[in-house]
Amino acid sequence: MVSLNSPLLIIGAFLLLTLVVGLTSKQATTFRAYAVDTKRLSTVKLLATLLGTSFCGVSLLSPVEVCYSAGLSKVVLTFMRALTLWLTSLMWIRMAPFIQHLSIAGTIGSIYGKYPRIIVALLATCSAISVVKDQINAISTMITICLDSINPTVITVLATLTLMLYATLGGIRSVTNTDVLQCITFVIIIALIAKLMFEKIDNPTLDIVSFLHNQEKFKLSSLFHRDRQPLNLLFYIPFSCFIIADPGNIQRIYMCASPAQVKKVFLYGSLLYLVIMFFVCLIGLFVFAGNPTLSIPKIWPYIISNMPSCFKISVVICVLGMAMSTADSYLHLCSVMVAHDLMESIRGVKPISYLLQIRVAKLTALACGSLAMLIAIYSSGLLIDHRIAHALNIFDTIDGSIIPPLFILAVFGFRGTARTALIGIAIGILASLACNQWGFTIGFAARLTPAIANSLGMMAAHYLLPQPAGTGWVGLDAQQKRIQQLTKAFKRHKKILDLE
Known part of the structure; x- marks a missing residue:
């Protein structure tokens, strides 16, 4: 018999709640509504789906390890994603002619023509499949660390099927509503983990601050050491300008009602990203203050072992929320690219009914999600050829x-x-x-x-x-x-x- 404290039961309840929220969303009656909704979304909802897309499955795992092992020289780079969101908010006036488009491929096609549009749609679709695959791998990795008694493939497949189902049937409305739930979930759990790691340190707060201040890698001067590669900070500025054009984030621009809302959503998003990432990095700092001798592979097992058993499952749910909120957005992006950009480019001037577009979009989401899941399962099992990874x-x-x-x-x-x-x-x-x-x-x-x-x-x-x-x-x-x-x-x- 499965007890109420069973991790599998708790994870199943979270996935069921996500599925219910997604499937109870209002169904789209036009392809535009399926792709970008009706431009009546509140700024809060748009913020939630933007943050859900920006924080992926490794946004909890990697920054904690980087903060613990590398200190300020590398942890500063984890905050630079906020710079990208802020730079995007500066484009709000420039986005006015394109805000009625449905995808980044459509914007590029409106300027450069059919063939660049096809190339961009194909590349963005394949890239989105790779992103979904990475999120599935992140879920499997965290389950392996936290829950030894459960086969990670089972939960990974369940989570993938869940997001495939609501993203396919409900379109962007289901994605947005579930992103709100998932964003609230992982923000609360991140703060909870930081609080638990702080409580595990026996020393007073002033002693903790003094200890960290005496560590060379946490001093401001460490940013300017040659072996810390300080030029990375300078290179990230032009790099941020280029990664502005991330298809997943740009899709949120097309969901906004006006250029002014674009500015508001991405500006607030950049500030909230800084706050959330600050709490993520605090986890790494508190773990280092509690035990500064850990190797990188032992950081997360140490965190899990120092948490009450009832809270271990919350880490899995946190990564689930972060990974699913990113994966469903990119899965939806695949469906829009294929049903809108590729179909329109191939059909030319021939009209396409919205019913056919929605049907193709749903089939695309199912196919891309299944492909990403298969690649993730085989790659995690080391059965994937190294040439494919290359x-x-x-x-x-x-x-x-x-x-x-x-x-x-x-x-x-x-x-x-x-x-x-x-x-x-x-x-x-x-x-x-x-x-x-x-x-x-x-x-x-x-x-x-x-x-x-x-x-x-x-x-x-x-x-x-x-x-x-x-x-x-x-x-x-x-x-x-x-x-x-x-x-x-x-x-x-x-x-x-x-x-x-």
């Missing part, structure tokens, strides 16, 4: 070298031809393969170099080859100028009221 790393680099330059240039006013975009794409792919050949497979060099090569290639193609009229750089359109004027007038009026 190919996935190369693909991730290629994806990051193509989509960001096309999107950022389009948003900031560059209007190029399909030929210009395809030349940039080809150069970006060649640069990605060259980086891989030279051993730059991870880090900033692997991401920045091909993206910069893509951008420079597009600029060279535009200025060296003959171009039709209407291409090149354009300024703000009438709608953007109107928004800018209203914003300035509002600020002046507010300043006058404050002075009075």
Whole structure:
């Protein structure tokens, strides 16, 4: 008989609650509603789904280990995701012409034509499958650490089937509603874990602060040591500019009702991201203060062993919430890319009924989710060929070298031809393969170099080859100028009221 304290029963209850929330969401009656809802979502809901997408399954595991082992020199980089969200909030006026689109591929296609749109849709879909696979692996890893008596494959498959079901049937409304539940869940549990680790330290707070201050890796001066690679902080700024064009986060822009809401959601999101990540890093600090001699593989087993048995399951649920809220967003992204961008590009001017698009979207979500689950299960069981893992790393680099330059240039006013975009794409792919050949497979060099090569290639193609009229750089359109004027007038009026 299964007791009420059974971990499997508690996890099952959480998955059931998530499924109920997802399936009871209002069903979409148009493909636009299925893809981005009706643009009537509150800022709170949009914040929850943005944070749910930004915090993935390893957002709890990795920063704690980095904070414990590397100190300030590396933990600062875990906060830099907030910089990306903040930079995105600065694009709010520039996003006005594109806010009615349904995907990043649609935005790129509206500027560069059909073939770049197809390439971006295919790359974004494959990349999203890889993201879902990573979330499934994160769930399996945490279950292995926390629950020795349970086969991790069972819960991993159950969690994947759950998110596949509500993401397929309910579309973006189900994804958004479950993201709210999952975001609340993992935020509360992160704070709870930090509190428990603090209580495990016998020393007074002042002694803890003094102990950490005396550690070389937690001093501010450690950021400027040569062996700490301080230039990583400088390289992350241009890197953040390029990862602005993450298809999952950009999809949240298309869900906003107006450019002003885009600014509000991403600005608040960047601040909340800092707060949540601060509590995650506190866990690593408190563990180090409690036992500074652990090796990296023993950090999380130490945390689990020092928690009451009734709270161990909360760590699994926390990772479940973080991983599922990311996976369902990217699974939904796959369905939109295939049913909207690929179908429209292939069919051309032939009209497509929304019923057919929704049907294709649902089938796509099921197929992509199943594929990601199979890859994750085989890779976690070490049955996957090492060449497949190597190919996935190369693909991730290629994806990051193509989509960001096309999107950022389009948003900031560059209007190029399909030929210009395809030349940039080809150069970006060649640069990605060259980086891989030279051993730059991870880090900033692997991401920045091909993206910069893509951008420079597009600029060279535009200025060296003959171009039709209407291409090149354009300024703000009438709608953007109107928004800018209203914003300035509002600020002046507010300043006058404050002075009075």
